[in-house]
Amino acid sequence: MANKPATESIDPAATKMLLEARRAGLETAWDRLNKQQPQCGFGQLGICCRNCNMGPCRIDPFGEGPDRGVCGATADIIVARNLLRMIAAGAAAHADHARDAVIVFKEAARGKARSYQIKDEAKLKALAAEYSISSQEEQGDAADLANAMLSDFGRQEGSVTLTRRAPEKRRKIWEGLGIIPRGIDREIVECMHRTHMGVDNDPLHILLHGLRTSIADGWGASMIATEVQDILFGTPSPRRSEANLGVLKEDEVNIIVHGHEPILSEMIVEAASDPEMIQLAKSLGARGINVAGICCTGNEVLMRHGIPVAGNFLQQELAVITGAVDAMVVDVQCIMPSLGSLAACYHTKFISTSPKAEFPGALRMEFSEEGAAEIAKEIVRTAVENYRNRDRSRVIIPREKSECMVGFSVEAILNALGGTPQPLIDAIATGSIKGIAAVVGCNNPKVTHDYGHVNLVRELIRNNVLVVTTGCNAIACAKAGLLRPEAAKEAGDGLRGVCESLGVPPVLHMGSCVDISRILVVAAAIANRLGVDISDLPVAGAAPEWMSEKAVSIGAYVVASGVFTVLGTVPPVLGSPVVTRILTKDLGDAVGATFAVEPDPFKAAKLIMEHIESKRKALGLKV
Numbered sequence: 001m002a003n004k005p006a007t008e009s010i011d012p013a014a015t016k017m018l019l020e021a022r023r024a025g026l027e028t029a030w031d032r033l034n035k036q037q038p039q040c041g042f043g044q045l046g047i048c049c050r051n052c053n054m055g056p057c058r059i060d061p062f063g064e065g066p067d068r069g070v071c072g073a074t075a076d077i078i079v080a081r082n083l084l085r086m087i088a089a090g091a092a093a094h095a096d097h098a099r100d101a102v103i104v105f106k107e108a109a110r111g112k113a114r115s116y117q118i119k120d121e122a123k124l125k126a127l128a129a130e131y132s133i134s135s136q137e138e139q140g141d142a143a144d145l146a147n148a149m150l151s152d153f154g155r156q157e158g159s160v161t162l163t164r165r166a167p168e169k170r171r172k173i174w175e176g177l178g179i180i181p182r183g184i185d186r187e188i189v190e191c192m193h194r195t196h197m198g199v200d201n202d203p204l205h206i207l208l209h210g211l212r213t214s215i216a217d218g219w220g221a222s223m224i225a226t227e228v229q230d231i232l233f234g235t236p237s238p239r240r241s242e243a244n245l246g247v248l249k250e251d252e253v254n255i256i257v258h259g260h261e262p263i264l265s266e267m268i269v270e271a272a273s274d275p276e277m278i279q280l281a282k283s284l285g286a287r288g289i290n291v292a293g294i295c296c297t298g299n300e301v302l303m304r305h306g307i308p309v310a311g312n313f314l315q316q317e318l319a320v321i322t323g324a325v326d327a328m329v330v331d332v333q334c335i336m337p338s339l340g341s342l343a344a345c346y347h348t349k350f351i352s353t354s355p356k357a358e359f360p361g362a363l364r365m366e367f368s369e370e371g372a373a374e375i376a377k378e379i380v381r382t383a384v385e386n387y388r389n390r391d392r393s394r395v396i397i398p399r400e401k402s403e404c405m406v407g408f409s410v411e412a413i414l415n416a417l418g419g420t421p422q423p424l425i426d427a428i429a430t431g432s433i434k435g436i437a438a439v440v441g442c443n444n445p446k447v448t449h450d451y452g453h454v455n456l457v458r459e460l461i462r463n464n465v466l467v468v469t470t471g472c473n474a475i476a477c478a479k480a481g482l483l484r485p486e487a488a489k490e491a492g493d494g495l496r497g498v499c500e501s502l503g504v505p506p507v508l509h510m511g512s513c514v515d516i517s518r519i520l521v522v523a524a525a526i527a528n529r530l531g532v533d534i535s536d537l538p539v540a541g542a543a544p545e546w547m548s549e550k551a552v553s554i555g556a557y558v559v560a561s562g563v564f565t566v567l568g569t570v571p572p573v574l575g576s577p578v579v580t581r582i583l584t585k586d587l588g589d590a591v592g593a594t595f596a597v598e599p600d601p602f603k604a605a606k607l608i609m610e611h612i613e614s615k616r617k618a619l620g621l622k623v
């Protein structure tokens with residue numbers, strides 16, 4: 001089996017739109033990647049440094065030219081520093097997202113952000129208890145909880161509160177290594193300090209701080225984001241929807257929400273069901289208003305409202321090329337700056353909303369929590385009025401779409417299991433389910449779109465590994481039909497039996513990328529129940545098509561949590577034999593888990609199976 005089939009995507013809808021892009025002479029990420037060939041070898045190996053103005057410096061990977069930067073930094077130091085900066089950026093993205101969610105929560109609690117309410121009181125209570133907040137009335141609870149969560153960002157000593165959710169044994173390991181994060185922002189700032197010219201110059205020392213920062217993300221920022229979003233918008237529960245470009249409608253106003261923050265997309269969804277807006281759409285000849293998502297903000301409204309998802313990361317440009325998108329509304333993260341000029345080739349309004357994120361060619365409709373509902377309505381109105389400008393002769397909507405079942409929060413999974421994780425543990429113990437794999441992450445045009453995602457997941461469920469998914473992998477699985485309960489037919493007999501008896505798919509959609517925190521909570525619950533550490537469990541992680549810095553932070557905290565993780569695209573570390581050895585080997589001794597790199601999803605599945613079997617053996621379970 002070849003690593004990379006000759007096609008750009010295995011998704012027929014994406015392939016169709018790519019053909020249309022070429023026919024129309026429009027450029028996409030795939031074309032721009034081609035224009036970048038050959039990509040910089042120093043960059044790929046991670047051995048260029050621009051951290052001070054004596055540079056830029058680069059190391060000769062063949063050992064003939066310079067082996068040190070001007071300051072004396074070696075390839076090992078440069079690669080480690082660069083990796084730490086990637087983790088810092090990724091953790092910062094999640095942290096800033098989380099902070100904004102908490103601020104909205106706080107404003108809502110104080111009655112200032114009128115458009116938002118508290119939807120999950122039980123979760124609010126539970127969190128308040130975890131943060132040791134005791135007050136009688138709800139509003140007090142909520143504001144105090146918001147403040148307590150905010151203090152996790154700026155905390156200077158002690159530890160980030162929700163790291164207490166990690167199993168005792170895991171915390172001991174972190175304590176031993178001195179990598180329990182103090183405050184979320186503090187660790188990120190320290191990354192920047194340590195990587196400044198002339199500060200931290202030992203690869204292992206640098207990378208351990210990377211783990212600490214990533215833990216502040218996974219067991220801090222991302223976990224806070226998930227919990228607060230559940231409190232504000234409701235904890236997801238199973239529901240059905242549809243995925244792929246075929247969810248766009250020929251005869252309705254199509255609004256795409258793209259980015260990461262449900263703070264905005266929730267309001268758009270609400271405004272789109274406002275009778276006044278629907279009436280306006282009808283008066284302009286549309287049959288209604290259709291909201292669809294892309295990337296993680298899409299996952300958020302998919303999980304909570306069943307809003308269909310139009311595609312994953314590499315489909316953002318393709319959606320515009322359907323000619324049927326009346327507005328592409330974006331907030332932050334994973335939004336290609338190419339969208340402005342592309343939208344200008346169509347009638348599509350490209351609307352940017354975040355005070356932090358401006359894009360060339362975007363129509364700016366800045367969002368604020370006080371006037372959220374009103375602004376959302378204005379955005380929807382703009383989209384509806386733009387329906388008139390749609391050029392019907394240019395509309396090409398691929399027919400492809402798949403049904404999916406989504407909404408598997410931890411609470412929903414426990415509910416499906418009858419209130420306790422025990423049935424799942426029993427299924428693992430008997431071997432009906434061999435183990436659990438978290439398959440997550442982006443798309444990357446360097447590898448065939450969705451090929452790694454779909455083939456890895458198929459291979460795993462065939463081998464009776466239950467897959468939990470988030471982010472762009474979840475969308476790939478949805479499009480491939482793997483999130484339907486009927487997909488249990490594709491699973492091995494053991495997993496199939498469990499899924500059929502519970503009526504759930506063999507691949508559980510747990511949410512957006514910040515919701516990987518939900519996966520950590522499940523892993524901790526199972527480990528605690530068995531009285532072992534997460535690293536003892538037959539579980540693994542994978543990011544077959546990752547591209548973002550957030551994915552680097554995620555990979556780091558998953559490994560730091562004790563979970564073996566396979567990456568499908570090569571991280572820029574191979575220029576340092578030392579860093580490569582730390583990541584793929586030494587971390588095993590330190591945190592009980594390592595990274596592996598395997599672009600071929602079939603070989604990646606094999607690695608995961610071998611890992612799961614070795615963990616089963618160690619636990620004395622039937623292999």
Ligand code: XCC
Binds near residue numbers: 313334442
């Ligand atoms: Fe972005 Fe979260 Fe990656 Fe998809 S998976 S490309 S980060 S949207 Ni997180």
Ligand code: SF4
Binds near residue numbers: 052
């Ligand atoms: Fe070069 Fe060192 Fe400056 Fe980096 S920090 S640019 S390696 S002199």
